[in-house]
Amino acid sequence: SLPEYGAFQAKECQNHLESAILPKLPVEILLGKKNLEVRPTLINKGEIVKRLLTGMQDVDFVFCAGDDRTDEDMFRVLKRTPDFNDLECFTTTIGPPTKKTLAGWHVSSPEEIIQTMKKLADSA
Numbered sequence: 001s002l003p004e005y006g007a008f009q010a011k012e013c014q015n016h017l018e019s020a021i022l023p024k025l026p027v028e029i030l031l032g033k034k035n036l037e038v039r040p041t042l043i044n045k046g047e048i049v050k051r052l053l054t055g056m057q058d059v060d061f062v063f064c065a066g067d068d069r070t071d072e073d074m075f076r077v078l079k080r081t082p083d084f085n086d087l088e089c090f091t092t093t094i095g096p097p098t099k100k101t102l103a104g105w106h107v108s109s110p111e112e113i114i115q116t117m118k119k120l121a122d123s124a
Contacts, residue, residue, distance in 0.1 A: 014031065028041050092105040094107055
């Protein structure tokens, strides 16, 4: 079937990248739900969030949501960076209740995030 062939191709691609690219370049490979991501080891979603928040002086509330393993980098930075302890940070993962995460909150679907955003916008 097509999904099985796609998974096979992703594994072949991963094997090739690990043997041919990883020894030569400072990158890492992450397997997502339906993706294979190659990224620089020093740049990830957590580092981007850190740079954004460090450059903004008037931020006091952060709502951070994601459904992928790569989103855990954001949750980790928001949870463990002392400079962000004064912020009201709401980290939310999307997925099954058994999902292991650093996020402080959990929802089952992206629609729940959309509804939350609508409620926040209406209350502003």
